Amino acid sequence: MPLIIISTLSCEDESVENNDIYISFEKPSNFPELTYDFSENEFTQQKFELGKRLFYDGKLSSDGSVSCGSCHNQSNAFTHHGHDISDGVNGVFGTRNTQPLQNLAFMKDFTWDGAIRHLDLQPIIPIESEVEMNETIDNVLLKLQNDVSYVTQFNESFEKKSFEPHIISLRTLTQSLSQFMNALVSANSRYDKYVRGEVMEIPYSEEEKEGLSIFNNKCAQCHSGDLFTDQTYRNNGLALSSKFPDELGRGRVTGEDLGGNAPDYYKFKVPSLRNIWVTFPYMHDGRLATIDDVLDHYDTGVQDTPNLDPILKQNEILGISLSNEDKRLLKFFLKSLTDNTFITDERFAED
Ligand code: HEC
Ligand code: HEC
Known part of the structure; x- marks a missing residue:
């Protein structure tokens, strides 16, 4: 795969300037080949921002109390500070130590045992796990579909496919989360x-x-x-x-x-x-x-x-x-x- 440099900053784009975030995906020169196929899910500023909003939103859990970011804390390279095993909704404990989230675009499979073969499939597990977010995907999609600002943001980020009943679908939910996570490249130690x-x-x-x-x-x-x-x-x-x-x-x-x-x-x-x-x-x-x-x-x-x-x-x-x-x-x-x-x-x- 060729070196991918995706730079989405445009100086004329005011919405980008207002948010004061710009992100480019760059493969560090000392890193191996990418595993994430960006041709299936183009990396854009909009998807990154949407994915980030979702990552930090308690709406993805049953009682609104747990977001992805509750267990994956940035200051600890997106692992769970001070926890041996992670607790989710109602403080219920799982059995495994939260993994850091970094350089995921270069990983072949995910979790401690490799049960997940594609980054887009990963979020389904914590959302539906009773020891993590204890929610169903259908409910999450409904909650997001009822939020006008999310509908706008999904529409700005994705094109609806003819077979999908709504712009907010499992595909667009997981593809935006993946773009936030793909951007988590750590290569400046x-x-x-x-x-x-x-x-x-x-x-x-x-x-x-x-x-x-x-x-x-x-x-x-x-x-x-x-x-x-x-x-x-x-x-x-x-x-x-x-x-x-x-x-x-x-x-x-x-x-x-x-x-x-x-x-x-x-x-x-x-x-x-x-x-x-x-x-x-x-x-x-x-x-x-x-x-x-x-x-x-x-x-x-x-x-x-x-x-x-x-x-x-x-x-x-x-x-x-x-x-x-x-x-x-x-x-x-x-x-x-x-x-x-x-x-x-x-x-x-x-x-
Ligand atoms: C035979 C392969 C192998 C060798 C050699 C090895 N490791 Fe590991 N290391 C592993 C595996 C597998 C794990 C995860 C084990 C688990 O969690 O059950 C691990 C875990 C770790 C962890 C914990 C990482 C985390 O995120 O929790 C550290 C730190 C570590 N190794 C450092 C070292 C150091 C330092 C050496 C050399 C002295 C070393 N390892 C040699 C295979 C190896
Ligand atoms: C309750 C704590 C908790 C929450 C909430 C949580 N995670 Fe995790 N995450 C974990 C644990 C624990 C693991 C290790 C799982 C395993 O090995 O079975 C993990 C593993 C992962 C991995 C695999 C990393 C790797 O290197 O293989 C990704 C990606 C991930 N989580 C993303 C997410 C996303 C996205 C969300 C929100 C939808 C989320 N997590 C919510 C605890 C959590």
């Missing part, structure tokens, strides 16, 4: 500036560089490339959960084997480590509170569970041996993945 050779006020330090090199030796087989994930599903040796004994991870998607031996049991998506400093707590169920806990896990905590990734059991030795100095340097590197521009970008904030 100190690490990015360093690898792109950009001038930095404070140059990438020796400690950051040494941390990067330890990372490349010990972690990058799974957290690979500039998205810091090879987008596969693996078991990194967490103890089986007594709190959520039914959690099968990727096994839920690829098939269950009642004997407990299905090849994908207890595997989870290798997460991106971008903005990792602000997305605590960690792992699919948020069981590890700090980066120190994570590094200790790899060093001494890896369990020999079914389907443990062979990389974490080489020569019959469990885990990845890390000295205190390794850990210290790794932390410098991991911190350099924080993109302050992204987590403070006003274009993504609730109005």
